[in-house]
Amino acid sequence: MVEYSDMTLTCRDCGTQFVFSAGEQAFYAQKGFTNRPSRCPSCRQAYKSRRDAGGNYASGGGGYSSAPRGDRQMYPATCDECGRETMVPFMPSGNKPVYCSDCFAARRQAAYPRY
Template identity: 55%
Template structure:
């Protein structure tokens, strides 16, 4: 069904084999494009992305100042408090979530 193919790496220009088993794997996963990089360049790119935060890294979350409704401690929360609901610091919030029936 599948036969080995020789492809050229878009980064380094080296030829590499896209094996029949790799093609079968790609087909099973629904991938429609052949790999554009050789295994060495793919590994180097993955390592670089890991070191630089990668494609899936989240932007830094904006934090807002708040005062805990339970203990009065100044804290920060990842949403803009509106005053219509109580806001808790990490220490006061954790026990309340463990005891809830959610």
């Protein structure tokens, strides 16, 4: 069994020193992490907050943000499947079918069944 002892590290963002405790080292080893933390706890939290709210490809967000979008412009339409009046988040052009949420979900399920 490996013995761990507290070590002092320097934050790469703010330059302050912080303690990488023996308990944290054991946790890192248990999880299979091979690198020591490079940021102090407060900079680590700030980095995670920026990363999670990112919304661009460079931040690992895949181009989508988890931040709320605010009000979304909705447009009236008639479902081409069931004929029900519905609202959609795009302006129907008339050259493609438009579906209400129920019919859209049913068509998606039929096209991509889960195993």
